[in-house]
Amino acid sequence: MQNKRILVTGAAGFIGSNMVEELRKNNSVVGIDNLSNTDTRFIEPFLKDGSLTFHKMDILDLDSLISLEPVDLVIHFAANSDVRGGSDNPQFDFDVNARGTLNVLEFMRRKDVPEMIFASSSTVYGEPSQLPTPENYGPYMPISTYGASKMAGEGFITAYSHYYGFRASIFRFANIVGRNSTHGVIFDFIRKLMKNKTELEILGDGTQRKSYMHVTDCVGSILFLHERIVNTDIFNLGNESTTSVVRIADEVVKQMGLKGVRYRFTGGIDGRGWKGDVKIAQLAIDRMISHGWKNKYSSDEAISIAVGEVLHQIHR
């Protein structure tokens, strides 16, 4: 992607900051974030060298959004990314992920923005009977309000795209891991083990198995595929392989140099980590591959690299 003026929402967050790092090399990048889930530490170098223009802004504030200059492309990452919190505060998922997405679409409509990239999620499928799950699997029955709000976001995007003639690439991510993450299983395990080096609490029964993708593959595949997609379309992004939660725990323990750590499983309803947790998630990635993208790292490799990266950042 080159010579575009690009707006990234959620620019200071985990995937957003990695995306900005890649885009700023050949494009003019404007980032917004309300900094509710992070601060500016991951984008500080780009603010210093002037390769990113940043505004602290909430996507729920439509007036502020539409005060922004028009752009060639919107990459919409801002979201409540806390899947677990949904059962305690379902309204919040609706507000940020559904209504917030609608506001971003209004900005696009009013400023005639021709293209959009949206971060959706495997959680829209709920607990599919088909694994790996292809993009055309249905019916969607999300089991979390996060998944439901992403599904709503997708629907508004395809409708706006139809009404107003812009092109949108919707990407349903598996679990993304790597540097700059401030949430998720690796981050959780490291924090817990820093507090208690003898015992690790693992949510669920330990049999959860999901496909993990390294953030560099996530960012790379999004940019690669968006350039090759002609119409508004939906793609799964993930890996063919999966990694169990116990394997992740083993990798964290190993890289932290710990010995004899006891694992304590919380059990939970049906062995899930929390209400709304999908125990086994594996997306079919045939479309991603058939369009020419090949991941650099498998699910296990992504985990192993990400554990090293997160440990390095925590100890810095």
Ligand SMILES: NC(=O)c1ccc[n+]([C@@H]2O[C@H](COP(=O)([O-])OP(=O)(O)OC[C@H]3O[C@@H](n4cnc5c(N)ncnc54)[C@H](O)[C@@H]3O)[C@@H](O)[C@H]2O)c1
């Ligand atoms: N990380 C994953 O494994 C994963 C999986 C599936 C989908 N996604 C989606 O990818 C996107 C990026 O996720 P992430 O993991 O980088 O999460 P993140 O929480 O690190 O990034 C989201 C950013 O959005 C910001 N934000 C939240 N509410 C906002 C608001 N109202 N206005 C402006 N900014 C706001 C947060 O401060 C944060 O910096 C999200 O849309 C998320 O739902 C992530």
